[in-house]
Amino acid sequence: MKLSDRTVRFAFKPIVFVASLMPLVYLVWAALTGNLSANPLSDLTNETGVWTLRFVCITLALTPLRKFTGWNGFIKFRRMAGLYAFFYGTLHLLTYAIADRFAGLEQASGLVEAIAMGRLPAAVLVASTARAMATSIGEDIYKRPFITLGFVAWLTMLPLAITSTAGWIRRLGGKRWNRLHRLVYVTGILGPLHYWWLVKADVSRPMAYAAAVAVLLGVRVYWSRARRAAVPVRLTIHA
Amino acid sequence: MLIKRAADLRSSDITDRKAYLNRREFLAAAAATAAVATGVLGTEALVYAATPAPHGRKLENVKKSPFGADEKLNKWEEITTYNNFYEFGIDKDSPSMFARNLKTEPWTVGIDGECAKRGNMPLEDILKGETLEERIYRHRCVEAWSMVIPWVGFPLANLIKKCEPTSKARYVEFTTFFDTKQMSARTSAIRYPYVEGLRLDEAMHPLTIMAVGLYGEVIPNQDGAPMRLVVPWKYGFKHIKSISKIRFVEKQPLNTWQDQASSEYGFYANVNPSVNHPRWSQATERRIGEFLRRKTLMFNGYGDQVANLYTGMDLKRNF
Numbered sequence: 001m002k003l004s005d006r007t008v009r010f011a012f013k014p015i016v017f018v019a020s021l022m023p024l025v026y027l028v029w030a031a032l033t034g035n036l037s038a039n040p041l042s043d044l045t046n047e048t049g050v051w052t053l054r055f056v057c058i059t060l061a062l063t064p065l066r067k068f069t070g071w072n073g074f075i076k077f078r079r080m081a082g083l084y085a086f087f088y089g090t091l092h093l094l095t096y097a098i099a100d101r102f103a104g105l106e107q108a109s110g111l112v113e114a115i116a117m118g119r120l121p122a123a124v125l126v127a128s129t130a131r132a133m134a135t136s137i138g139e140d141i142y143k144r145p146f147i148t149l150g151f152v153a154w155l156t157m158l159p160l161a162i163t164s165t166a167g168w169i170r171r172l173g174g175k176r177w178n179r180l181h182r183l184v185y186v187t188g189i190l191g192p193l194h195y196w197w198l199v200k201a202d203v204s205r206p207m208a209y210a211a212a213v214a215v216l217l218g219v220r221v222y223w224s225r226a227r228r229a230a231v232p233v234r235l236t237i238h239a
Numbered sequence: 240m241l242i243k244r245a246a247d248l249r250s251s252d253i254t255d256r257k258a259y260l261n262r263r264e265f266l267a268a269a270a271a272t273a274a275v276a277t278g279v280l281g282t283e284a285l286v287y288a289a290t291p292a293p294h295g296r297k298l299e300n301v302k303k304s305p306f307g308a309d310e311k312l313n314k315w316e317e318i319t320t321y322n323n324f325y326e327f328g329i330d331k332d333s334p335s336m337f338a339r340n341l342k343t344e345p346w347t348v349g350i351d352g353e354c355a356k357r358g359n360m361p362l363e364d365i366l367k368g369e370t371l372e373e374r375i376y377r378h379r380c381v382e383a384w385s386m387v388i389p390w391v392g393f394p395l396a397n398l399i400k401k402c403e404p405t406s407k408a409r410y411v412e413f414t415t416f417f418d419t420k421q422m423s424a425r426t427s428a429i430r431y432p433y434v435e436g437l438r439l440d441e442a443m444h445p446l447t448i449m450a451v452g453l454y455g456e457v458i459p460n461q462d463g464a465p466m467r468l469v470v471p472w473k474y475g476f477k478h479i480k481s482i483s484k485i486r487f488v489e490k491q492p493l494n495t496w497q498d499q500a501s502s503e504y505g506f507y508a509n510v511n512p513s514v515n516h517p518r519w520s521q522a523t524e525r526r527i528g529e530f531l532r533r534k535t536l537m538f539n540g541y542g543d544q545v546a547n548l549y550t551g552m553d554l555k556r557n558f
Contacts, residue, residue, distance in 0.1 A: 039321060
């Protein structure tokens with residue numbers, strides 16, 4: 001494929017950027033117009049989770065795609081895809097924190113009431129709510145294994161998002177940066193497991209993501225073995 | 240102008256024969272990746288296609304009942320688009336899309352086991368002589384959401400008396416109708432047909448009803464037409480829908496979800512905020528339509544009426 005850097009940078013990238021925002025645009029629109037189910041908060045949590053998994057898969061697919069097609073341009077979208085995975089993952093974490101944790105707190109009603117009436121909630125209330133939130137989320141991460149997995153999966157993306165800039169690549173050096181960013185393989189494994197653990201029955205959906213990640217990581221294992229095999233070995237003469 | 244001289248190709252830069260031959264495998268892997276990617280992106284539809292059930296026939300002579308929750312009712316749209324009825328698919332909106340294919344007339348219920356009146360009982364015979372009552376109950380799903388639903392039905396005790404159970408009958412086992420032609424179930428989800436059970440005294444309790452209506456109309460298919468169980472102090476999965484078989488048995492029946500995952504779902508399934516599901520807390524619930532979560536009540540708030548059924552029982556073990 002012959003595409004100039006300019007085309008990629010000024011046409012392709014903005015298009016992909018906007019397209020990647022569409023799931024969020026749709027969800028916000030659907031939530032505001034009553035086009036989600038009777039339990040919209042649960043839909044928002046589920047959908048942001050699913051889109052996180054999709055972007056993790058897309059991120060992991062770009063390097064193999066580049067090798068298969070020979071078009072190096074794919075690599076220019078890797079950072080964006082990875083950051084979108086982090087973006088949707090963070091939205092997922094936030095919807096969980098608000099809809100599942102905050103909404104279940106004793107203090108929540110007071111806070112919501114104050115905001116609904118248009119006055120600032122008392123600082124004491126805000127502080128006690130924040131404390132209760134931290135405890136509530138902490139306990140949940142500790143007690144429920146699938147939450148633990150999900151939270152760890154999000155944590156693995158955090159340093160990658162922070163160090164995604166050119167400055168950080170320079171600071172860390174290409175080799176170390178590359179090694180650090182292999183953490184995304186862990187994200188790829190934990191994400192589908194988190195989903196798998198959550199479903200009540202019929203694991204076909206989490207299985208689809210697990211299978212995708214398995215193929216994408218499997219390809220890498222295959223390459224690294226092929227690379228090792230290709231390294232010329234000193235001849236040894238067997239007596 | 241300085242023109243950099245291209246580095247000479249080293250022998251190691253030449254694609255070796257092995258890697259070249261591997262390209263074919265690479266392409267196979269690429270095809271697999273593409274297939275998997277399509278699968279991943281296509282398995283879950285983002286669009287919610289739920290449509291509320293069309294309104295059914297009005298039920299005649301429905302009497303108001305003293306049993307009921309004095310709470311704001313959930314809407315018809317909510318009750319008929321947010322359902323767990325796996326025979327029609329595992330998404331909450333699947334039943335609203337596919338349940339219309341279920342043929343509920345004529346309907347017979349097979350009566351079997353430890354009772355005198357074994358055989359097929361047409362629904363008309365079951366309803367003969369029954370005064371339908373409106374029962375407004377809280378409905379608490381094991382997934383930690385809840386609704387307030389105006390059912391129309393009759394006490395299950397009346398139907399049980401009609402069947403004349405013998406002294407050996409200690410439990411009642413219910414089975415949901417199952418027909419792959421009318422139901423779009425994915426066979427991999429859970430084992431069908433769906434089975435539930437109650438202890439005989441739970442089944443005879445005045446709060447336990449067979450519901451045949453909703454909001455004064457014939458019950459929509461997605462909510463378990465033509466007849467479904469309602470046991471308001473138990474989690475929703477006990478409320479078996481579209482019942483086609485009732486069997487009186489001596490031993491405790493193995494209900495579907497217990498069979499599916501016995502560490503997560505028990506036989507009793509009484510609503511109990513102090514016994515968590517292994518994967519989520521049962522302390523609070525989201526009432527559909529509300530943002531703030533409510534505290535879940537012991538026996539879903541029906542403790543005064545039903546707690547005596549379980550005196551002396553360890554409800555942590557018998558969850």
